[in-house]
Amino acid sequence: MAARLLDLGDTALTVEFGAHIGAEPLARVAALECACRAAIAAGRLAGVIETVPTFRSLTVHFDPLATSAAELAPELEALAAAAGTTEPPAGRRWLLPACYEGEATPDLAEVARAAGCTPDEVVDLHIGTDYVVYMLGFLPGFAFLGDVPERLRLPRRAEPRQRVPAGSVAIATQLTAIYPWESPGGWHLIGRSPAPLFDARRARPALLEPGDRVRFEPVDAAEWRRLDAAVAAGELDPAVWCRDDGAPAAPPDRKRSLPGGNRPQHGADLPLPDANGGAQQ
Amino acid sequence: MSAELEIVSPGAFASIQDFGRLGWRRLGVPVSGALDRRLLRIANRLAGNAEDAPAIECFDGGQRFAAHEAPLRLAVAGAAVLELEGPDGTRRPLAAWRSLTLTTGESLRVRRIEGGRLAVVAVAGLAVTPALGSASTYGRAALGGWQGRALAAGDRLSATPVPPGPDHLLPDPPPDATGPVRVVMGPQHDHFAPESVATFLAAEYRIGSAADRMGLRLEGPVLAHRAGLGHEIVSDATVPGAIQVPGNGQPIVLLADAQTAGGYPKIATVISADLARLAALRPGETVRFAALEAGTAVQLARDAEAATRALLATIRPLAAGGPDLAALYAVNLIGGAIDARRPDDAYPDTRS
Numbered sequence: 001m002a003a004r005l006l007d008l009g010d011t012a013l014t015v016e017f018g019a020h021i022g023a024e025p026l027a028r029v030a031a032l033e034c035a036c037r038a039a040i041a042a043g044r045l046a047g048v049i050e051t052v053p054t055f056r057s058l059t060v061h062f063d064p065l066a067t068s069a070a071e072l073a074p075e076l077e078a079l080a081a082a083a084g085t086t087e088p089p090a091g092r093r094w095l096l097p098a099c100y101e102g103e104a105t106p107d108l109a110e111v112a113r114a115a116g117c118t119p120d121e122v123v124d125l126h127i128g129t130d131y132v133v134y135m136l137g138f139l140p141g142f143a144f145l146g147d148v149p150e151r152l153r154l155p156r157r158a159e160p161r162q163r164v165p166a167g168s169v170a171i172a173t174q175l176t177a178i179y180p181w182e183s184p185g186g187w188h189l190i191g192r193s194p195a196p197l198f199d200a201r202r203a204r205p206a207l208l209e210p211g212d213r214v215r216f217e218p219v220d221a222a223e224w225r226r227l228d229a230a231v232a233a234g235e236l237d238p239a240v241w242c243r244d245d246g247a248p249a250a251p252p253d254r255k256r257s258l259p260g261g262n263r264p265q266h267g268a269d270l271p272l273p274d275a276n277g278g279a280q281q
Numbered sequence: 282m283s284a285e286l287e288i289v290s291p292g293a294f295a296s297i298q299d300f301g302r303l304g305w306r307r308l309g310v311p312v313s314g315a316l317d318r319r320l321l322r323i324a325n326r327l328a329g330n331a332e333d334a335p336a337i338e339c340f341d342g343g344q345r346f347a348a349h350e351a352p353l354r355l356a357v358a359g360a361a362v363l364e365l366e367g368p369d370g371t372r373r374p375l376a377a378w379r380s381l382t383l384t385t386g387e388s389l390r391v392r393r394i395e396g397g398r399l400a401v402v403a404v405a406g407l408a409v410t411p412a413l414g415s416a417s418t419y420g421r422a423a424l425g426g427w428q429g430r431a432l433a434a435g436d437r438l439s440a441t442p443v444p445p446g447p448d449h450l451l452p453d454p455p456p457d458a459t460g461p462v463r464v465v466m467g468p469q470h471d472h473f474a475p476e477s478v479a480t481f482l483a484a485e486y487r488i489g490s491a492a493d494r495m496g497l498r499l500e501g502p503v504l505a506h507r508a509g510l511g512h513e514i515v516s517d518a519t520v521p522g523a524i525q526v527p528g529n530g531q532p533i534v535l536l537a538d539a540q541t542a543g544g545y546p547k548i549a550t551v552i553s554a555d556l557a558r559l560a561a562l563r564p565g566e567t568v569r570f571a572a573l574e575a576g577t578a579v580q581l582a583r584d585a586e587a588a589t590r591a592l593l594a595t596i597r598p599l600a601a602g603g604p605d606l607a608a609l610y611a612v613n614l615i616g617g618a619i620d621a622r623r624p625d626d627a628y629p630d631t632r633s
Binding site: 006008010016052053054055056057064068069070136138140141142144180205 | 305467515581
């Protein structure tokens with residue numbers, strides 16, 4: 001399918017690959033973003049400020065004093081056509097702890113009823129899936145992960161909550177996410193994760209980036225609180241949950257809890273926060 | 282020696298903003314930054330700062346500032362009605378579009394803002410620690426500004442004690458723009474029935490009460506989505522100025538703090554040259570839209586930049602030997618600050 005270019009005012013162009021969420025548009029968006037970065041590094045695409053990947057499009061923000069949609073469009077079309085066949089860069093792999101017990105699960109019973117199964121089965125379905133980070137948006141660090149198993153696909157809540165606690169693990173439609181901040185929200189809350197999704201002091205402020213792969217690992221409520229406190233105190237580096245080596249994530253084992261110490265699987269290219277809890281930008 | 286600016290009152294709303302946080306939208310971080318970049322540039326130039334330095338964006342007036350430890354140089358851009366209060370409680374009106382020296386014991390009030398909602402107060406040498414490359418406040422993620430939040434009473438910001446040199450003024454403030462707010466149609470105008478697109482461009486919309494740095498809710502004729510397409514799209518990226526239309530058919534104009542992507546169809550996008558005008562509209566005021574091509578919008582952005590540069594070039598020192606020397610001198614002796622009197626006396630309450 002040919003890319004479609006859409007004006008977003010006089011400061012951005014959206015290069016759209018269809019109207020659906022899926023692996024194919026995701027790959028094309030990632031490949032085009034990669035090609036844009038290479039072009040910018042080579043001194044082309046002057047005036048481009050930044051690129052924003054979404055489910056099925058790449059938006060190119062530019063300075064109208066330096067360039068225009070008319071100038072950028074032919075080059076972006078050519079890049080999109082050429083990049084369509086290239087392999088996008090592989091993302092990092094994450095195994096993130098999540099608690100699916102007690103107060104962490106306000107909507108778990110309701111989701112189980114709607115799905116026609118038990119709460120334990122909902123959890124097994126949620127932790128038994130490898131998710132891809134489609135895009136970030138809504139809030140800084142908010143990663144849209146998919147796809148959740150068919151059985152768990154529910155529409156958003158009819159009445160959005162005014163306050164969703166930070167760390168809430170939520171599902172809606174084919175997507176799942178962790179809320180990085182307390183905010184309003186309309187998704188179903190089935191768990192809580194201590195993973196700090198956004199910290200401006202880190203060299204890479206967003207824990208999850210587009211193209212990363214995520215699997216959830218269940219921890220009990222006591223372990224969740226311990227990890228949450230350790231993260232808050234700056235004693236636990238979330239990089240311990242990164243599995244960059246490309247090895248398949250460990251099979252879910254609901255009895256196991258995560259060690260608080262360092263693991264050997266740090267990604268070689270992942271900058272580690274300093275002793276103060278983060279590298280300054 | 283350092284000096285401090287105390288936020289005695291943040292008024293209706295006040296936050297530190299600069300040119301915004303560029304380069305982080307792919308991680309969901311809004312661009313933020315001053316809603317009216319021209320006001321920021323004027324205020325900073327009047328105060329002797331770099332044009333993109335962080336300054337205080339004020340909504341609707343009510344703000345009050347005081348200097349501690351040493352005198353500070355402040356500058357105000359925007360149609361603000363100002364008042365200087367001396368240590369003895371005496372109050373004196375003061376013109377905007379100029380810098381002034383605020384001595385310890387004095388306070389500056391933004392009583393109200395006429396012709397819009399926004400004024401920018403710049404402070405010479407205001408020190409704000411940037412987050413992700415910008416001092417702009419984005420409260421939801423505690424980024425930038427003063428402790429990651431909007432300003433509150435009692436906050437004390439560090440700044441340079443008043444630097445040597447005269448105060449400055451902008452002799453001819455920019456006139457209020459008139460006429461419809463111009464938009465580029467799309468990116469999802471094809472999600473709307475042709476009659477709805479025609480309605481959008483013909484009708485008058487009222488600014489609703491929910492109007493802040495994230496966006497403006499508009500009230501007016503319902504814009505119907507095209508049958509079969511529904512009122513949601515697979516989320517794609519937004520920009521400040523994008524006009525999204527949710528299921529109730531009432532448009533929402535996104536502004537600087539809006540989320541970076543959204544799932545409602547965007548019928549049109551306000552051109553960058555007109556966005557500050559729209560952001561300054563008060564709840565209850567009305568707006569009309571007119572469409573033009575993206576190429577024309579780019580030319581208008583460049584024209585607006587040239588006009589702003591020409592305006593900035595007119596900034597000049599307050600003349601010590603000018604015709605209003607006596608008045609300036611008298612005021613200076615009393616309050617340590619001088620009052621610019623416009624030749625046309627357009628602001629009667631600047632008479633001292």
